[in-house]
Amino acid sequence: MKKIAAIILLSLSLFSCNVYNNMTSSNFKQAQTLLSSLSADSSVKQISTLLTLLDTNKNNTLESTETVGAVEENFNLLDTDHNLSLSLEELKGLLPLLKK
Template identity: 50%
Template sequence: MKKIVLSLTIAMAIFSCNSVKNVNTSSMADAATLLSSLSSNSTVQQVSSLFSLLDSNKDEAISSTEAIGSVAENFTTLDTDSNSSLNLTELTGLLGLLK
């Protein structure tokens, strides 16, 4: 129940953010739901699906403005090449941070 409430809170915060006004809101809601369901036992396929949902401009990278939840909170740690964006390999590092 807590994960559902957290997912909805994150989604509502994203919807109100000016930097994502042109983003497909259903994709962001799906991303928030998927992100809240991830655990250290999740698969790379699930992370790949999350990547696709978060990459709103389809440039094969997640910027800090596209990141939500624990991805945003751990963005600097996940950005191992320090290029201010996350590729799929870097996002997969999220699995190691989940408990």
């Protein structure tokens, strides 16, 4: 049982590292810049661009391992259906949380 738990933990750790390795530094910098420029008045197009930049596995949702900054800090609040990922619709919920 301990071996199985260790294998699962190791696999999750490697997956987490892989997600960040898959994100190019350019995408990461662009996402950070975009995120820092967002406000409550930002557009849905900007949120969609943020989703595209952060979505390293290209499944059109963000898992917690793909998030940074305010998205990461508010992940559980934004995940309204509690499926451990954020859709574009859920990610739009970030806008009211940002300062004008």
